[in-house]
Structures are given as structure tokens and as C-alpha cells.
Amino acid sequence: MYALRRWSVRRAGLMEAAYRVLDRVLDAVRPVVRFVGYDRLERPVAFVERHAKGLLFDCRMCGACSLSATGMACPMNCPKPMRNGPCGGVRPDGTCEVDASMPCVWVEAWRGASKMKAGALPTAPNPPVEHHYAGRSSWLRVLRQEAWPAPLVTEAPHAPQSGSQSRLEALLDDKVFVVTSECSPPDSADPADVLARVGHYEGWVDALNVTDAPGAHCHMSSLGVSLILQRAGFEAVMQMTCRDRNRIAIQGDILAAAALGVRNLLCLTGDAIGNGDDPGAKPVFDLDAVSLLDTARRLRDDGLYRSGRKLTGRPHLFLGAVDNPFVPPHDLRPLRLGRKIAAGARFVQTQYCFDVAMLARYMASVRAEGLHERCHILVGVGPLVSARSARWMRAHVPGVHIPDEVVARLESARDPEDEGVRQCVETIEAIRAIEGVSGIHLMAPKREHLIGAIVSRSRVLADRPRAS
Numbered sequence: 001m002y003a004l005r006r007w008s009v010r011r012a013g014l015m016e017a018a019y020r021v022l023d024r025v026l027d028a029v030r031p032v033v034r035f036v037g038y039d040r041l042e043r044p045v046a047f048v049e050r051h052a053k054g055l056l057f058d059c060r061m062c063g064a065c066s067l068s069a070t071g072m073a074c075p076m077n078c079p080k081p082m083r084n085g086p087c088g089g090v091r092p093d094g095t096c097e098v099d100a101s102m103p104c105v106w107v108e109a110w111r112g113a114s115k116m117k118a119g120a121l122p123t124a125p126n127p128p129v130e131h132h133y134a135g136r137s138s139w140l141r142v143l144r145q146e147a148w149p150a151p152l153v154t155e156a157p158h159a160p161q162s163g164s165q166s167r168l169e170a171l172l173d174d175k176v177f178v179v180t181s182e183c184s185p186p187d188s189a190d191p192a193d194v195l196a197r198v199g200h201y202e203g204w205v206d207a208l209n210v211t212d213a214p215g216a217h218c219h220m221s222s223l224g225v226s227l228i229l230q231r232a233g234f235e236a237v238m239q240m241t242c243r244d245r246n247r248i249a250i251q252g253d254i255l256a257a258a259a260l261g262v263r264n265l266l267c268l269t270g271d272a273i274g275n276g277d278d279p280g281a282k283p284v285f286d287l288d289a290v291s292l293l294d295t296a297r298r299l300r301d302d303g304l305y306r307s308g309r310k311l312t313g314r315p316h317l318f319l320g321a322v323d324n325p326f327v328p329p330h331d332l333r334p335l336r337l338g339r340k341i342a343a344g345a346r347f348v349q350t351q352y353c354f355d356v357a358m359l360a361r362y363m364a365s366v367r368a369e370g371l372h373e374r375c376h377i378l379v380g381v382g383p384l385v386s387a388r389s390a391r392w393m394r395a396h397v398p399g400v401h402i403p404d405e406v407v408a409r410l411e412s413a414r415d416p417e418d419e420g421v422r423q424c425v426e427t428i429e430a431i432r433a434i435e436g437v438s439g440i441h442l443m444a445p446k447r448e449h450l451i452g453a454i455v456s457r458s459r460v461l462a463d464r465p466r467a468s
Helices: 002-010 012-036 038-057 105-113 138-144 167-173 191-195 222-231 247-259 289-302 330-343 356-368 387-396 404-412 416-432 448-458
Strands: 178-183 207-210 236-241 264-268 318-323 347-352 376-381 437-442
Touching: 002 012, 002 038, 002 105, 012 038, 012 138, 038 138, 105 330, 167 178, 167 347, 178 236, 178 376, 178 448, 191 222, 207 222, 222 236, 222 247, 236 247, 247 289, 264 289, 289 318, 289 330, 318 330, 330 347, 330 356, 347 437, 356 376, 356 416, 376 416, 387 404, 404 416, 416 437, 416 448, 437 448
Parallel strands: 178 207, 178 437, 207 236, 236 264, 264 318, 318 347, 347 376, 376 437
Antiparallel strands: none
């Protein structure tokens, strides 16, 4: 079955032609099917569809087939069922972050789309799955002329109300080169344990991300830690992943965060459950990062839940997303970024940059599409403190690309930690020269004491008062 699935993607143009024929056949038989009765035919037609599409595409019968928009590669085969991939953890050889034995579904989709009439994946984001249609025939839905899942509402105008901007949004809109960082919540119920972790950031960063169960390990919630930081005077960026909540819980948490004064929201799909220490947990992935962005944008701009029900008070939100310019397929990364921007992202933080030349190529593509004018891009940076840690990160952290010459410099250094700081400062200086970059996202897990030295030596705050 897997071999046939790949065969179908490689012949996506032929499959597209076959679907056009099928559309004409469905139009011709619609009167007969209407006479027999749609409900009476649901089970036998779904049986035929499940086996035919299962054989050719490894179809999961989501009830809203998107093969024509995904290069004939079924996105439901993604272990994190991403409807708007690829994720940022694709391996250098194009295989899946979760299952190294299979190619990334979205790498296959990208290749399949190149063989179809349009020649590329569409730029419009795909809507999330409507789970109550699972197992039902998509063919019969076409015959009934039922409404398909509504496309994501894109390019909605966002004009912040006076006084509603977060401090981070205001700095970026004023074209200040910003510095953000991130902290991991503690394994504790004591707020003092949160504040004990953040002293090294004070005065050196404009905003502090709060990770949401990073690596699929349970910690204090990002909502709780964000509130603690806000009350302590920090500008919090609350991360929210799709791994652990369905759309009902997600929308409730977004509203609660906004009500408590947390205005910066970073939307991620999330790491796979298998990365963590509790592999028996059930992954949710009701939404992906793009549909999560659209969900938050609807709450803010339209005053609507995903169900269409109205809010009585809208949240004030500055929406962000993540991107990874350093993993394949590189040519698809600007399109993926464009989908996130279309869904509502107004700032983006990237994976670690250890290859400035690769970043420069990515930013050239971003500028060619004008994406840098619609979204603030913050490039991820961080210090490597030894050649051993660099090799470990390269081998074990999905989506991290570290060139051999970076490792070689660390290996030959008399003081590897100082060399790591020097390399990080050099990277920041090079990044600042690239048109379209609005700031850096400085990550130094378990090396937070280096934050001040890196910011000071790179002089990113030299032209303004120290951040608080």
C-alpha cells in the first residue's frame, strides 16, 4: 500500500486527470443517485471509496478530501495530521520528524503538486478537518453538492484599537530591532520557582516566550507562567500548541489569557507525543498551527468562535507563528510562511540560525513575495558551548541545522563557551544586515547566564534604553 501511495504521488498529473473524469461521471449519475437516495447509498459508496482511495493514497476517510490541493499526498498520513505542512522538524533527507522510515507527507505533496496542472501547491491555507464527517464518503458529499469545510478567512484587516497593543507589537510597529527569548516552565506549583528562573533575562530582552509543554513534557501551563511573568513586569509571549487540546479548549484558553492581560500569542502545532516522557498520552492535533492562527484571528477580528457563535467581548491579541528556513523542502518554506501570514500571523520566530548564507537565501525569497512587509521576522539564535553539545543538538533536536565549520571552530577553541558566545554575536551582527529581519529570538536553555553577555556584546540594545 505504501509503495502504491508513492506511485500515485509520482503520477499526480495522471491522478488529477482521473479525478476530472470522475467529476464528470458524478455529474452524470447525480439524478440516479438522488432517485435511489443518498442515505441508502452512504455505506456501499463509502466502502468502495475507502478501499479504492486507501489502495492508491492510503486514504484515512476524513470526509473532506483535499488530495487536489495537496499534490495527491493525503495529509492525514502525517503523524501530526498537519493540513498545512510541512512542520519544522523535517529531517535533512526529507523524512518525517516522527517516523524516520517514511518521507515527510508534505515533501511528497510538494513534489506531487509540481506534476499537476497548477505546477505548485496552492497558497491558500487548507481548513481543519471537521471530525463529524470522518468515515463518510466525499464522493457522495460532492453529489449532494454539500458545503465543504469553509476555507480559512484570510487577509482580514487588523487595526489595533488605541491602547490595545502589546509592548512587543508597539516596538515592532515602531521598527525597533527587538530581542525576545524564552523560558521553560518549572515542574512546580510554586510561583517563586518561575521567578527564580528569569533573573538573567531582566533588562536584556523585550519579551519572554513561555513554552507550552516543550518536547511533549508536562510542566506548569504556559497560561499560568505567562500571568506570573506579566505580574512581575515581564512582557510574556504565551505559546500554545495543538497537541494537547481540541478547538473548544483552545478557544477557552485564548479568551482566558486575553482576559488576564496576556496579549502576545505564539501558535504552534507542537512536538509529537513520542518525543516526551509520557508516550501513553493521547495526542489531539484537532487543529494545526495555521488553523489555530485563524481561530485566534476570528476571535479577535470577527468576534466569532469557530462554530460561528458570537462573542460579547473580543480579545486583544498580537499573533505569532514559527518557521524553519533551514530544513527541506527549502523552496516550500516561503509558501508555508505565507499561509501563516494569511491566517493571521503578524510576527514570526525562526528555528536556530547557524547558517547565515542559508538564511539570506530564505529572506531573498521572503522579500520577493513581500512577506517581510506583512509580518515581523525574528531570527532564532543561540550559543553553542561545546563541539559535543553541537553534535548532540544536530543529531537529536528536530529541525536544527549546524554546519560542520561551526562545530570545527568549537572543537579547536581554547575556551569553547566563549567561542560559542563569539559565534552567536557574529551571527547576530550578520543577521542585522539582512533586509527584512526585525529582531532576534535568543535561546539559551540551561545557559541563561550568557544572555546578558550576548546582548551586550552584539550591541542590539545600544541605540535605546535597556529593555525591562
